[in-house]
Amino acid sequence: RKGTDIQMDQNFSDPLSAAVAKRDSNVLETVRDALKYGRTALAFQPVIQAGAPQNVLFYEGLIRIIDPAGRHIPARDFIAEVENTELRRLIDCATLQLGLATLAEQPNVRLSVNMSAQSIGYPKWVRTLEDGLRRSPDMAKNLILEMTENSVMAAPEVARYFMNDMQKLGLCFALDNFGAGQTSLVQLRDFYFDIIKMDGQFTKNLAQSADNQALIQAVIGIAGSFEMFCVAQNVETASDAEVLTTLGVDCLQGYHLSVPTLTPPWRQ
Numbered sequence: 001r002k003g004t005d006i007q008m009d010q011n012f013s014d015p016l017s018a019a020v021a022k023r024d025s026n027v028l029e030t031v032r033d034a035l036k037y038g039r040t041a042l043a044f045q046p047v048i049q050a051g052a053p054q055n056v057l058f059y060e061g062l063i064r065i066i067d068p069a070g071r072h073i074p075a076r077d078f079i080a081e082v083e084n085t086e087l088r089r090l091i092d093c094a095t096l097q098l099g100l101a102t103l104a105e106q107p108n109v110r111l112s113v114n115m116s117a118q119s120i121g122y123p124k125w126v127r128t129l130e131d132g133l134r135r136s137p138d139m140a141k142n143l144i145l146e147m148t149e150n151s152v153m154a155a156p157e158v159a160r161y162f163m164n165d166m167q168k169l170g171l172c173f174a175l176d177n178f179g180a181g182q183t184s185l186v187q188l189r190d191f192y193f194d195i196i197k198m199d200g201q202f203t204k205n206l207a208q209s210a211d212n213q214a215l216i217q218a219v220i221g222i223a224g225s226f227e228m229f230c231v232a233q234n235v236e237t238a239s240d241a242e243v244l245t246t247l248g249v250d251c252l253q254g255y256h257l258s259v260p261t262l263t264p265p266w267r268q
Helices: 003-010 015-036 086-105 117-121 123-135 137-142 149-154 156-167 185-191 210-225 238-247
Strands: 040-049 056-066 072-074 111-115 143-148 172-178 195-198 229-232
Touching: 015 056, 015 086, 040 072, 040 086, 040 111, 056 086, 086 111, 086 117, 086 123, 086 137, 086 143, 117 123, 117 149, 117 156, 123 137, 137 143, 143 149, 149 156, 149 172, 156 172, 156 185, 172 185, 195 210, 210 229, 210 238
Parallel strands: 056 111, 111 143, 143 172, 172 195, 195 229
Antiparallel strands: 040 056, 056 072
C-alpha cells in the first residue's frame, strides 16, 4: 500500500474511521480541483407560485462541481465535508460568479444563489458581489441571496448589517431551511428577510401529517405578519402540493414541480 494509506491507518483506532477520513480527503481533493480549474456549473430549479404552476417567480441556482469524468456532483454530496473549511467560502464565490453571469446574460430572470453568512466577510466573495453590481447596478433587483438559519445564527450582527446595506440596493434575502435551526421569532423580526423557505422535514409526506400541517400553517402566519414570502421546499407529490396550496403557502419548490436542470428555458 501507499505510505499515506499506512499512515492514515495508524492515526485511527478502527478501519471505519480510517475509511471515513480517506473518503473525506478524496471529496476535498475533488472539490478543490474543480474550483481551481473552473469545473463548476449551476443547475436551475424553479420556484413556482402556489396554485398557478405556470408562474415561475424565480429560479434557484444550485452549485454543481464537475469531476474529471465529467459527472456533475450536487452540493449535498460534498457540502458537509467542506462546511468548516475555506473551500466553503470558495464554493460561495463560484456560486455567486455563476449567478451574476447568468443575470448579466438574462436580465429578465430572477435568481437566488446559496451562501453561508460566514462568507460576508470573505474578501474574494465581497469583491465578486461588488464588481458584479458595479458593472450592472440594476442586477441587484433580480438577485436573491439564500442563507441557512445555522450560518446566520453563527454571526447574527454581521448578517443583519450586511442585509440592511444590501437591501437598500435592491437585493433580496431568503432564510433557507427555516425550522432546522435556532432562529427565535424576535431574531426573525429583526432580520427582515424577504423570503422564508421552510425546511423539507415539514413538507415531506405532508398530506399524511396533521402535526406538520399545523406547523406549516403557523409558519405561514408568521411569514405573513412579517411581510415575507413563504416557500415550501422539497415538494415531491401532488397531494403535498395540494395541501400546501390549500394552507396558503405563497410558493412551491421541489421535484414534483421540476427537477434542477442545467438547461433552463432560456438555454433550450
